[in-house]
Amino acid sequence: MQELMSVRGCRQAYHKDSNADLVVLDDVNLSLQEGEIVGLLGRSGSGKSTLLRIVAGLLTPTAGEVTWHGKALRGPAEGVAMVFQSFALFPWLTVQENVELGLEAQGVGRAERERRAEAAIDLIGLGGFESAYPKELSGGMRQRVGLARALVVHPDLLLMDEPFSALDVLTAETLRTDLIDLWIERKLPVKSILIVTHNIEEAVLLCDRILVFSSNPGRVAHELQVGFAHPRNRLDPAFRKQVDDIYALMTRRAVPSTPTAAAADTGFATPLHAVSTNLLAGLIETLAAAPYDGKADLPALAGALQLEADELLPMGETLQTLGFGDIAEGDLHLTDPGRHFAHADMDTRKALFAHALRTRVPLARAIRKTLDERWNHRSAAVRFRDELEDHMSPDYAEETLQAVIGWARYAELFSFDDEADQFTLEDIDAAA
Amino acid sequence: MPNLWDIAAILAVAILLVAIAQAGRGTLVPLEQLDQPAITLDPWRLPEFALRTTLRMFAALACSLLFTFTYAPLAAKSRRAGLIMIPVLDVLQSVPILGFLTFTTAFFMGLFPGRVMGLELAAIFAIFTSQAWNMAFSFYQSLTTVPADLDEATRGFRLTGWQRFWRLEVPFAMPGLVWNTMLSMSAGWFFVVASEAITLGETSWKLPGIGAYVALALEKRDIGAVFWAIGAMLAVILAYDQLLFRPLVAWSTKFRFETTASAQTDDPWMLALLRRTHLLRQGGDGIGRAFTWVTGLRLGRPFTPPTKAARRNWLGDALFGTLVAAALGWALWQIWGYVTAELGWTDLLDAILLGAITLLRVVVLMALAAIIWVPIGVWLGLRPAWAQRVQPVAQFLAAFPANLLFPPFVVVIVAFHLNVDIWLTPLMVLGTQWYILFNVIAGASAFPGDLREAAQLFRVGGWLWWRKVILPGVVPYFVTGAITASGGSWNASIVAEVASWGDTKLAAHGLGAYIAQATDAGNFQRVVLGVVVMALYVLAMNRLIWRPLYAFASRRTTLG
Numbered sequence: 001m002q003e004l005m006s007v008r009g010c011r012q013a014y015h016k017d018s019n020a021d022l023v024v025l026d027d028v029n030l031s032l033q034e035g036e037i038v039g040l041l042g043r044s045g046s047g048k049s050t051l052l053r054i055v056a057g058l059l060t061p062t063a064g065e066v067t068w069h070g071k072a073l074r075g076p077a078e079g080v081a082m083v084f085q086s087f088a089l090f091p092w093l094t095v096q097e098n099v100e101l102g103l104e105a106q107g108v109g110r111a112e113r114e115r116r117a118e119a120a121i122d123l124i125g126l127g128g129f130e131s132a133y134p135k136e137l138s139g140g141m142r143q144r145v146g147l148a149r150a151l152v153v154h155p156d157l158l159l160m161d162e163p164f165s166a167l168d169v170l171t172a173e174t175l176r177t178d179l180i181d182l183w184i185e186r187k188l189p190v191k192s193i194l195i196v197t198h199n200i201e202e203a204v205l206l207c208d209r210i211l212v213f214s215s216n217p218g219r220v221a222h223e224l225q226v227g228f229a230h231p232r233n234r235l236d237p238a239f240r241k242q243v244d245d246i247y248a249l250m251t252r253r254a255v256p257s258t259p260t261a262a263a264a265d266t267g268f269a270t271p272l273h274a275v276s277t278n279l280l281a282g283l284i285e286t287l288a289a290a291p292y293d294g295k296a297d298l299p300a301l302a303g304a305l306q307l308e309a310d311e312l313l314p315m316g317e318t319l320q321t322l323g324f325g326d327i328a329e330g331d332l333h334l335t336d337p338g339r340h341f342a343h344a345d346m347d348t349r350k351a352l353f354a355h356a357l358r359t360r361v362p363l364a365r366a367i368r369k370t371l372d373e374r375w376n377h378r379s380a381a382v383r384f385r386d387e388l389e390d391h392m393s394p395d396y397a398e399e400t401l402q403a404v405i406g407w408a409r410y411a412e413l414f415s416f417d418d419e420a421d422q423f424t425l426e427d428i429d430a431a432a
Numbered sequence: 433m434p435n436l437w438d439i440a441a442i443l444a445v446a447i448l449l450v451a452i453a454q455a456g457r458g459t460l461v462p463l464e465q466l467d468q469p470a471i472t473l474d475p476w477r478l479p480e481f482a483l484r485t486t487l488r489m490f491a492a493l494a495c496s497l498l499f500t501f502t503y504a505p506l507a508a509k510s511r512r513a514g515l516i517m518i519p520v521l522d523v524l525q526s527v528p529i530l531g532f533l534t535f536t537t538a539f540f541m542g543l544f545p546g547r548v549m550g551l552e553l554a555a556i557f558a559i560f561t562s563q564a565w566n567m568a569f570s571f572y573q574s575l576t577t578v579p580a581d582l583d584e585a586t587r588g589f590r591l592t593g594w595q596r597f598w599r600l601e602v603p604f605a606m607p608g609l610v611w612n613t614m615l616s617m618s619a620g621w622f623f624v625v626a627s628e629a630i631t632l633g634e635t636s637w638k639l640p641g642i643g644a645y646v647a648l649a650l651e652k653r654d655i656g657a658v659f660w661a662i663g664a665m666l667a668v669i670l671a672y673d674q675l676l677f678r679p680l681v682a683w684s685t686k687f688r689f690e691t692t693a694s695a696q697t698d699d700p701w702m703l704a705l706l707r708r709t710h711l712l713r714q715g716g717d718g719i720g721r722a723f724t725w726v727t728g729l730r731l732g733r734p735f736t737p738p739t740k741a742a743r744r745n746w747l748g749d750a751l752f753g754t755l756v757a758a759a760l761g762w763a764l765w766q767i768w769g770y771v772t773a774e775l776g777w778t779d780l781l782d783a784i785l786l787g788a789i790t791l792l793r794v795v796v797l798m799a800l801a802a803i804i805w806v807p808i809g810v811w812l813g814l815r816p817a818w819a820q821r822v823q824p825v826a827q828f829l830a831a832f833p834a835n836l837l838f839p840p841f842v843v844v845i846v847a848f849h850l851n852v853d854i855w856l857t858p859l860m861v862l863g864t865q866w867y868i869l870f871n872v873i874a875g876a877s878a879f880p881g882d883l884r885e886a887a888q889l890f891r892v893g894g895w896l897w898w899r900k901v902i903l904p905g906v907v908p909y910f911v912t913g914a915i916t917a918s919g920g921s922w923n924a925s926i927v928a929e930v931a932s933w934g935d936t937k938l939a940a941h942g943l944g945a946y947i948a949q950a951t952d953a954g955n956f957q958r959v960v961l962g963v964v965v966m967a968l969y970v971l972a973m974n975r976l977i978w979r980p981l982y983a984f985a986s987r988r989t990t991l992g
Contacts, residue, residue, distance in 0.1 A: 053584075056588055057588075057736075057737070058584055058587055058588060058737060059737055060737045074736055075590075075734065075735060075736030075737060076587055076588050076589075076590050076734065076735065076736075078590065080588075081588070081589070082584075082585070082588045084581050084584070084585065085581075086581045087581075088579075088581035088582050088584065088585040090582060090599070090600070090603070091687070091688070091689055092603045092606075092686055092687045093599075101585075101586075101589055101591070101599065102589040102590075104591075104595070104728050105586075105589045105590050105591040105592070105595060105730075105734070106590070107730050133686075153589070419987075
């Protein structure tokens with residue numbers, strides 16, 4: 001087997017004016033061989049999409065080296081093509097024109113271009129749609145166009161950025177099957193595929209090798225081989241076991257944080273997920289009721305609630321942050337405050353939530369403390385936003401702030417004036 | 433809020449005006465009388481005049497497109513250039529170029545002494561200045577908001593800069609550009625009419641065209657000829673609207689960036705003709721293929737990402753900043769020297785006071801236009817059958833050069849000895865009110881059906897319905913229309929606050945009349961002063977009233 005692409009000691013950081021660099025990827029190593037499908041699996045924000053863009057030549061890493069066919073990579077290489085999560089089709093070009101785009105960029109002549117585009121369109125099952133515009137197509141058909149557009153240039157390496165996550169379950173499954181069928185029949189004009197996903201089952205279904213990423217900063221936490229022969233059976237016990245194992249791996253990192261003084265200091269800068277209180281309450285009630293009775297296996301729970309790991313894990317972790325739940329080895333179980341919450345009435349729930357925010361979310365506590373100290377009980381949000389941005393990207397800072405605002409409003413701990421961008425104690429009873 | 437770069441931009445534009453005025457004055461002295469083709473009031477010559485007027489329009493449009501395709505990419509691709517180029521564009525949008533017509537005319541006459549070419553170029557330049565800025569602005573905004581995934585796709589597929597420009601950036605900008613071109617053309621008709629008959633001090637020039645025809649009719653007190661000219665203009669605008677812009681706007685919807693198929697509307701008859709006639713389609717395909725070939729050439733190099741994380745080049749920034757500061761300091765000194773040679777503080781005070789009078793006019797007119805057109809627009813917008821019929825008419829009326837309609841008003845004012853300070857005022861809004869109407873219609877048509885139903889079920893009616901339901905929904909649209917309308921009204925004040933009928937000269941008090949009279953007297957310093965003060969008023973109004981209002985309205989009236 002021959003090595004196509006190698007990434008060594010890769011580090012990606014964004015420079016911040018005020019403070020230390022934000023590290024997105026740290027010391028990542030990756031090697032791609034001919035004939036394999038490799039998955040990058042991780043939570044959103046673990047830097048896996050950034051790594052994909054580095055491999056694509058769209059980004060140059062801050063440090064580390066990337067080689068393609070043994071030579072250093074400078075900019076997007078010939079022989080690498082990408083499929084996008086959002087399809088990235090040009091709405092003003094027909095299917096045929098979209099597919100021809102990459103060939104045109106290479107300066108391929110018109111007749112040759114049309115011939116190859118038609119071949120790719122037929123291969124991917126789009127025959128008859130050549131003159132349609134993307135907006136006339138369903139999501140699944142659009143992603144087929146994206147795939148045909150990537151394949152038509154006969155890339156050695158096909159990059160796929162969460163290619164199925166914008167599709168409904170049935171369509172996504174059909175596309176996966178078609179892709180893997182073409183792959184094992186060796187009809188795909190590619191030598192290797194690198195696929196980014198947050199769907200654990202998808203990774204196990206498609207990949208020969210999976211790199212599991214951890215977040216903050218992104219690192220390759222585990223590397224797993226998937227030994228099953230294609231076509232794979234999702235219901236096979238060995239398949240299920242591997243999925244369960246990966247769930248366990250992905251949740252192992254989450255050690256319960258204890259509200260000691262030291263933890264409170266650093267905890268201020270912990271990114272929070274903006275999970276609505278309705279979802280949290282719903283999850284707690286579900287966990288408390290039969291058949292779970294306070295403890296659920298995460299993959300099973302995800303299946304029952306029709307959620308992906310990437311959607312369920314933030315909810316579970318939020319329960320853990322608030323002290324209503326605990327995650328360990330792929331299981332989510334309810335704590336005593338969680339049980340109490342499940343059976344409480346509205347006012348008690350709010351009181352429990354307020355208590356959890358005050359004791360376990362340092363940011364919420366800091367905001368409330370500031371508001372109590374001010375004579376007019378108002379404080380500019382920008383101050384807290386700036387402080388958060390010293391430790392995380394602006395997007396995360398905003399999400400963290402939105403999370404705290406949503407929770408604090410529910411708990412009637414403090415309120416927020418969107419027009420003035422200020423936290424306030426208006427509408428808040430003194431008792432809270 | 434205005435920042436340092438805005439001030440820099442204002443100074444840069446002011447020095448530009450001073451330079452043009454200087455150049456214009458320099459060439460004014462040895463002016464020879466032109467050997468002009470005679471202009472007569474014979475209505476049979478109107479088709480010829482109309483054609484010449486139209487040709488001028490399209491020559492200017494070509495210049496504007498050229499400007500748009502060079503200025504905007506430069507401003508978008510270079511961070512440093514963009515810092516000064518964009519505020520300059522913003523200020524230029526607000527400068528009432530009409531006041532400068534005479535200087536530019538004199539300048540171009542100087543380039544081609546004694547030949548009609550100079551006059552033609554001056555007219556074309558005047559139209560260009562009324563068209564180019566908002567087109568460039570729209571293109572720039574599109575360039576900076578290209579969707580990230582499409583951008584990555586073009587980079588990933590190794591398209592060169594040239595290919596990326598034609599395959600991604602231009603198509604993405606197309607709907608906005610076409611719409612702004614349409615607005616520009618509307619402004620252009622106004623200018624072409626004004627620029628065909630120029631009087632500067634003792635000298636006056638006329639270019640064969642509808643504008644010159646009307647000017648002559650005014651001198652000769654021939655109201656019949658005025659109506660002939662209006663008729664001819666109506667025919668021209670109707671033809672251009674039907675043959676060019678309806679098809680163009682319909683065609684450009686293809687480039688709208690949307691992932692869902694929107695409601696299909698019928699092709700305008702002209703586009704249908706083009707699309708379905710075999711011969712025409714083949715010709716079109718040939719041109720299309722040639723275009724695809726040229727734009728697909730592999731000019732330039734494919735994208736390579738910056739090797740080091742792009743840190744700012746502080747030295748370069750400092751050098752650039754110093755350079756701009758030095759240039760502006762010099763500009764300030766020049767302007768100061770130029771203006772103080774003739775004028776004192778009292779003149780500035782005069783201009784500001786007169787500006788306040790014109791401001792009062794604009795505010796009153798906007799309020800009146802809102803009171804009249806908002807209810808009508810809402811009524812029409814909520815009835816799709818009506819809206820579809822009225823919308824093209826409103827857009828058509830906006831394109832009609834309102835200055836052609838001034839003479840009948842003036843005749844009435846003269847005949848009844850009406851107060852000019854009051855009765856000349858409506859002329860300012862004659863051509864610009866339609867922007868308010870068609871934007872409000874668009875807003876009311878877009879008002880969500882479920883909200884209307886909810887209001888109906890709760891029996892919200894009368895004043896409460898206006899206050900809580902429909903007005904908040906149309907405010908962002910109203911503001912969009914009012915920005916265009918008020919800017920246009922300021923500009924129109926230069927021709928609307930003074931009027932003449934034969935030997936009778938009417939003048940209202942206001943900054944527009946101040947500029948017009950200074951122009952007649954050949955007092956360049958006063959014209960510069962008047963124009964700069966007016967530009968500041970327009971800028972201040974946009975920045976302090978319209979933009980905050982728009983931001984507030986769109987924040988309040990959208991979910992999420």
